[in-house]
Every structure is written in C-alpha cells, then in structure tokens.
Amino acid sequence: MTTPKEPATGTVETSFKPRPTTWPGLLGTLTLLVGAATVIFHLLGLVVHQTYLGAWNISSTPFPKSTDWLLLNGYYGVWSGFAMLLSALLKNFHWIAIGATLLLLYLRLLFSSWNAFNYANEKLSWLQYCPAWLKQIGLWISAGTLVAALLIPLTLVLFLLIGLPARVGKTIGIETFASHFKDAVKGCEASKGSCIQIFKNGEPIGTGYLLDSSSTHLAYYDTQLKRARVIPIHGLEMRAWRSPAAP
The missing domain is CATH 2.30.30 (SH3 type barrels.)
Incomplete structure (x- = not known):
C-alpha cells in the first residue's frame, strides 16, 4: 500500500485565478470613460462650431449639426487643443519650471517632520486656562473658518473643471477663424484655401x-x-x- 507524497515543506502551489469582479469593474471603468469622453467631445464640437461661425458674425441656427459631426469635430478639437497646449508650454517653459520647483518645495515641507499643529499648540498653550464654554466657541469658529477655507479651492477646482471644455472649445473656434480669415483676405489667387x-x-x-x-x-x-x-x-x-x- 502506497501513501501519497506530501508536498515539500516551504513550497506553496499557486495558480492565477482572476477575481470575478475584475472584468465587470474594468468594463464599468471603460464605460464611464467613454461616456465622459462622449459628453466632452460633443460639447467641444458644439462650442467650436458656434464660436467659429459667430466670429464671422453668422448665427449657427441655420446650420444644425448631427451628433456624429459634433463628436468628430470635438475629437479634432481635443487634438488641436493639445497642439495649442504644447505650443503654450514651450513658450512659457520658464514659468512652468518655476511653478514645478515651488510645488516640489511645498510637497517637501508638507511631508517633512515639521508639524504645524505642534507649533500651534506651543504658541497657543495659554488656551488651556480658558473656560470650557470659551474653548467650545473657539472650536466652532475654527471649524467654520476651516470649512470656508476648504470650500474656496474646491469651488475653484469645480469651476475650472466644468468650464474648461467650453473655454477650450471657444479658444479653438477663435484660432480656427483667425487662421481662415488670415488666408481668405489674401484673395482667391494667393490663398491656400479653395474659392x-x-x-x-x-x-x-x-x-x-x-x-x-x-x-x-x-x-x-x-x-x-x-x-x-x-x-x-x-x-x-x-x-x-x-x-x-x-x-
């Protein structure tokens, strides 16, 4: 009678088994990204179209566009936007370098051993002698001030995120108009565009x-x-x- 051999001590048999939630989670993330990109492309295409015709003093009302047209032009708008962003970065490289340096210094200070709260406790040690009711009032005032201070940058970030696609679309529309107008004023014989x-x-x-x-x-x-x-x-x-x- 033979007995089964036991696995050697210290060895662990492993096999890759994908978790059931991996693919649904990935598909959900991709769906969310596609949905967000669709909304952004549609908004960009619409703003570029309206801004471009508006720059020629023409209303876009007689020229409605399909969803596919707006998405395609929004895609090209994003591509043009990145080209404009790259050009702006190259022109203002010195300011970007200064900003990056200040950001790194801030992060270094933020993760250093220095603690602003300990420093504040040392300077405000006299508060321990105040009555409890006064401490409570001071706590509520400090909490309200902190919330108000946090709401300002949060509102600014939301404002920029929501308004950025429209702003980018408007800029692209104006730049496209400027390029076409500069070429059109040359006349049909000298211009690159077709009359x-x-x-x-x-x-x-x-x-x-x-x-x-x-x-x-x-x-x-x-x-x-x-x-x-x-x-x-x-x-x-x-x-x-x-x-x-x-x-």
Whole structure:
C-alpha cells in the first residue's frame, strides 16, 4: 500500500485565478470613460462650431449639426487643443519650471517632520486656562473658518473643471477663424484655401470661401463685399474657382 507524497515543506502551489469582479469593474471603468469622453467631445464640437461661425458674425441656427459631426469635430478639437497646449508650454517653459520647483518645495515641507499643529499648540498653550464654554466657541469658529477655507479651492477646482471644455472649445473656434480669415483676405489667387463661385439660374451671384452649409442655407465669405453672407441654398450651383492640382 502506497501513501501519497506530501508536498515539500516551504513550497506553496499557486495558480492565477482572476477575481470575478475584475472584468465587470474594468468594463464599468471603460464605460464611464467613454461616456465622459462622449459628453466632452460633443460639447467641444458644439462650442467650436458656434464660436467659429459667430466670429464671422453668422448665427449657427441655420446650420444644425448631427451628433456624429459634433463628436468628430470635438475629437479634432481635443487634438488641436493639445497642439495649442504644447505650443503654450514651450513658450512659457520658464514659468512652468518655476511653478514645478515651488510645488516640489511645498510637497517637501508638507511631508517633512515639521508639524504645524505642534507649533500651534506651543504658541497657543495659554488656551488651556480658558473656560470650557470659551474653548467650545473657539472650536466652532475654527471649524467654520476651516470649512470656508476648504470650500474656496474646491469651488475653484469645480469651476475650472466644468468650464474648461467650453473655454477650450471657444479658444479653438477663435484660432480656427483667425487662421481662415488670415488666408481668405489674401484673395482667391494667393490663398491656400479653395474659392467657390456661386451661380443661380446660370448667373454668378458671388465668389468667396465656403464657411458652412445645411439643407436650407449656405454661408460663405464674399471676397467682394469683404464679409460673410448667408443665402438660401435652393437652386444654387457651386463651382470650384480653380482647377484641381495634378497629383
């Protein structure tokens, strides 16, 4: 009769067994991130669209956009925003270095052996001789002051987080307008953008740069009037001002 061999002392047999909550938790996190990104992209696309047309003194009402269009342009808006952020960081590198140094010094002081509360106890040791009711009043006043002091940075952080996407979208819209306007004022012959000629019933009614269009209206920058125009799109013919370049 043979007896089963016991495992050697000190050895532990282990096997990887994923916990049941791993995948649901990961999927939940991904769903949350996708939902947040969708909201941010949609908001960015909407703000960029409204700001861009507003800079041309055109209302965005006649040019509604689909959700897919807003999400796609919001995505490109985030990409453009990071490019603008990188450019700003390079231009203000010295201020960033100073700010990072001050932050590191603050963290060093925060995690050092020095304790502000011990220092305060030494300086305020006379409070132990005060009546209990006076200590209670002082405690409530200190607690209220601390809560008020914490609410200020918390409100500031929430304000920045909520308003940041709209602010970024507005900045991107203004920068896009500035770039297009700078190119448009050069004229159809010298600009990089493509001009269009607009005809109705075979008669030319304008030449300029297409800004936006919908099923009902068309917006373009008129190179003769030097301003943007919005006209009904029904019955219009649009022709490219120049022939396509050979590949």
